[in-house]
Amino acid sequence: MAEKEKNVVNFSDPLSVLIVEDNEVDYKMLSSMLKDESYKISYSQVTETLADAVKALKEKSFDVAIVDLNLSDSKGELTLKEITEQFPLLPVVVNTGAYEDDLGLKTLGYGAQDFLVKSKYTAYTLIKALRYAIERKRLELELKDTMEQLSVTQRQLIEAERMRIIGGLASGVAHEVKNPLATILYGVTYLTDHVQVDDEKYQVVLDNIRAATHKANNIIVDLLDFASLSRLNKKATSLEDIIEKSLSLVGHEIDKHKVSVSKEITKDLQDIVVDKNRIEQVVVNLLLNAIYSITEGGNVHIRVHNGCLSSEMIKSMGLSEHYFKNGDRYLFMHIEDNGSGIKNENLDKLCDPFFTTRRAKGGIGLGLPVSKNIMELHEGSLCVQNKEDEGARATLIFRTSL
């Protein structure tokens, strides 16, 4: 019931009103009309300039503002624009001159909820305009919220359908391509063992065919992997165990590139509910990216801690404000390196499928998009940024139950 009551206009709630008006006759008249006890105005304040109005609105929250558009420091629709942009939740009633009906109507298009025509209103119509403006603003915000939710749902549906199509296509293509690949591979195996020519060039050709076959197969496997992400096997798991397992999986590369690894993990971490294999896949991807970006002797630093999301983090990490709210609790895992960092022009493309800066070294460009998808399917996220000093930082966030 509480939810319902909130949606009903309550004309008896006391109002606080800001009057933005530089004409003494007008603001005195407005103030005296609002003083009538039966109208339940708890507070009213007059400011004569836009600057003072903005200051007052920052200091105190008002239920509604009555605004004259032509002030000493701002004229016409710009006054309204300034106020509605800075205070998008504030209901505004514009107070226009006696012969400005057209302007009054126009202001509704610029974000005002109603307009008064000077000398044509009574105390009763004034109060009615204020109450209606508040209700209109509330409906407007509700509609905006609903539209946002609809658009999120629509995007999710499109994404689900896209994945379904990719899934079907990928498994069909995989089957059709792997059969000929198997024929090529066994053909090369046979020739390698039986070609009796004493010429190294033949072996080089055969080795290249074999390598190309494996590469083509890897692309198919990654594509299938990308397409089969909707099946997750979530269980309570220790992130520390996942990190240890992932480090052991990339141990060979760590040794080969002479990279040192340091860890900074908060004590008493609570378990996360995830598909262990998938998260290992993400961590391995990120570790490899870090290792490959640094020169010999570099360092990969892993930090894990609990924390709350702040508005700044939501913004800088490019998170959807619809899913991630200021103050939500998350488990954060950062993988930082002191390598070459990411070129600015590549930052936006990192998670695009098939974008890679290591194509020559066999990169396919599915590591980060797959990883990001995996994190999003866990209601978390992945973001990659350059560090302030040098190198890059990949951050994983996991929703925790507390």
Add this chain to the structure above:
Amino acid sequence: MNTKKILLVDDEKGFTDVLRLNLESTGDYEVKVVNDAREAVKQTIAFRPNLILLDIIMPFLEGPDVVMALQENESIKNTPVVFLTATVTQEEVDQQQGIIGGHPFVAKPTNFEELVSSIEKNAGMVY
């Protein structure tokens, strides 16, 4: 050393040709190829293989249907079967320790050495 008899059931003629060459060149195997799965049971009875390498997706009759048909025939129902298929990835096979739905699987394309080791592991006596 006794050679083992392998029945290779797969509709891709190019694939069965090269695989047969590889298997025969080891000297350890005698290979019979069946490209039409509907012939699989008849050839199994005639050839008495130690092991059947069986594709899954084939026209007319799919791999699992071949297995069911083999089981209906008392004299060959214990012939070991290894599925050799492009429908699963090596990762899926590894996760299940090489067995999916009770049958050993080998993912195409797999290295010839791995295929041989799976044959050696699963090949049985000829009854």
